[in-house]
Amino acid sequence: MLSNPSRAIPEPFAAAIPAAETGGRPAPQVAVAQPLSLVTSNPAKYAPLADLLAQLGVAVCVPGFELPEWQDDDFLAVLHRKARLAREALGSPCLVDDSGLLLDAYPGFPGPLTGNICRLLGAHGLERLLASTTARARLVCHVGCWLQGELWHWQGEVAGRVDPRRPVGQGPGPLAQWFVPDEAGEAAGYLHRRRALEALGRDIARLRQALDAACSAGCVFCQEFAGHASSIYRQLLGRELPSRVVHATPHFLVFPPLGQFIEGGLLLVTREHHLAMAYLPESYYDDLERLMRETSDLLWQRYGCRPLFFEHAPVAPGDKGTCCVDHAHLNVFPVDVDVHRHLEQLPHVRIGRMCELAHARPSNQAYLFLQTQQGARFVYDAPLVPSQYIRKIVTAGIGRPDRWHWREYLGLEELQRTFAALSGWNRHDAAARPRDDAVRVT
Ligand SMILES: [Zn+2]
Numbered sequence: 001m002l003s004n005p006s007r008a009i010p011e012p013f014a015a016a017i018p019a020a021e022t023g024g025r026p027a028p029q030v031a032v033a034q035p036l037s038l039v040t041s042n043p044a045k046y047a048p049l050a051d052l053l054a055q056l057g058v059a060v061c062v063p064g065f066e067l068p069e070w071q072d073d074d075f076l077a078v079l080h081r082k083a084r085l086a087r088e089a090l091g092s093p094c095l096v097d098d099s100g101l102l103l104d105a106y107p108g109f110p111g112p113l114t115g116n117i118c119r120l121l122g123a124h125g126l127e128r129l130l131a132s133t134t135a136r137a138r139l140v141c142h143v144g145c146w147l148q149g150e151l152w153h154w155q156g157e158v159a160g161r162v163d164p165r166r167p168v169g170q171g172p173g174p175l176a177q178w179f180v181p182d183e184a185g186e187a188a189g190y191l192h193r194r195r196a197l198e199a200l201g202r203d204i205a206r207l208r209q210a211l212d213a214a215c216s217a218g219c220v221f222c223q224e225f226a227g228h229a230s231s232i233y234r235q236l237l238g239r240e241l242p243s244r245v246v247h248a249t250p251h252f253l254v255f256p257p258l259g260q261f262i263e264g265g266l267l268l269v270t271r272e273h274h275l276a277m278a279y280l281p282e283s284y285y286d287d288l289e290r291l292m293r294e295t296s297d298l299l300w301q302r303y304g305c306r307p308l309f310f311e312h313a314p315v316a317p318g319d320k321g322t323c324c325v326d327h328a329h330l331n332v333f334p335v336d337v338d339v340h341r342h343l344e345q346l347p348h349v350r351i352g353r354m355c356e357l358a359h360a361r362p363s364n365q366a367y368l369f370l371q372t373q374q375g376a377r378f379v380y381d382a383p384l385v386p387s388q389y390i391r392k393i394v395t396a397g398i399g400r401p402d403r404w405h406w407r408e409y410l411g412l413e414e415l416q417r418t419f420a421a422l423s424g425w426n427r428h429d430a431a432a433r434p435r436d437d438a439v440r441v442t
Pocket residue numbers: 215216219220221222223272273274326327
């Protein structure tokens with residue numbers, strides 16, 4: 001069934017996966033741990049710049065696809081094609097680069113053709129080319145990103161001269177070794193890249209903003225929060241209930257979900273677009289802990305059942321062919337169903353605080369997070385578990401297996417009842433007792 005799975009999948013899960021969701025799809029090969037990746041087939045050339053990359057929040061990754069070297073004498077034309085191809089192959093905006101030499105004596109030459117020209121001419125050819133003219137040159141690096149239908153690009157360069165008589169050893173290539181930068185120091189050969197990244201750094205706020213906008217434009221939650229008439233929620237229930245938000249904190253909104261199969265179900269969603277709970281800024285986690293405690297207490301008071309909290313986080317951007325495949329949200333179900341029993345065959349770890357998610361999640365793979373009714377927290381490695389898998393377990397557990405798929409059971413009545421019961425929940429009396437009709441399935 002699985003032609004190239006990244007690991008063995010426990011039998012019950014393999015059986016539960018619709019063929020269309022695996023279909024021989026290879027495991028993601030592109031290492032994308034951060035929302036902004038610099039794609040290069042030669043990561044070694046950025047190794048000395050790790051400090052700067054970390055500061056910019058840029059992860060260097062090797063593409064799992066072919067990134068051809070285009071033969072064009074214009075850096076921007078090459079960068080344009082590379083950036084578009086990487087964007088399409090990776091499924092999300094990413095950075096690409098191109099560098100080369102520019103000889104003062106021959107404007108624009110060899111530019112993006114540097115590698116080929118150096119190989120063709122060799123040391124003697126290059127020496128002849130420069131015999132009666134200046135050997136002054138610049139080493140140039142261009143970094144680009146295809147975003148919002150245009151090429152964003154930054155440039156860095158270092159001045160020096162070319163000396164083809166220098167011996168070429170086991171280095172990064174003849175170019176780097178024949179080029180003698182004016183500036184001394186071990187890292188001088190990387191200065192053009194450092195300067196291109198520094199130029200990007202001066203633009204990083206604007207770039208991040210555009211990336212966020214590009215990601216959230218296709219997101220149903222972002223559309224709803226921005227009040228777009230086209231959002232799914234607005235279309236379904238916008239007239240009767242213009243906002244379904246029952247509670248808000250500095251970083252999160254709480255509201256009943258579409259596909260509400262039981263009264264009292266909730267979503268805890270970030271106000272801003274974030275990929276998943278494991279990728280939140282540090283400052284969010286205290287707010288999240290408090291909110292999860294309050295939510296649990298409230299549902300206990302109202303429905304007589306501690307809820308389970310659950311997240312099925314997507315793999316990092318790029319796997320599913322969309323920009324941002326999800327918007328961080330926890331599902332909350334006040335039901336007495338033992339979900340961990342169904343998941344414990346997956347590799348998993350226990351965590352204490354939510355901020356530990358970032359380290360506990362498997363790298364570059366989808367994960368499941370579960371907080372049980374007793375408050376135990378688990379993070380499961382879930383590369384190929386279908387997205388509605390927990391809903392299936394829970395709806396079966398409460399005797400309503402027909403309600404597992406949210407599109408087929410929208411639960412608009414339950415949504416409205418939950419909204420009526422919980423909206424403005426700060427007004428609820430903390431001492432309120434559980435209702436005796438708790439956990440009704442209607
Ligand atoms: Zn969003």
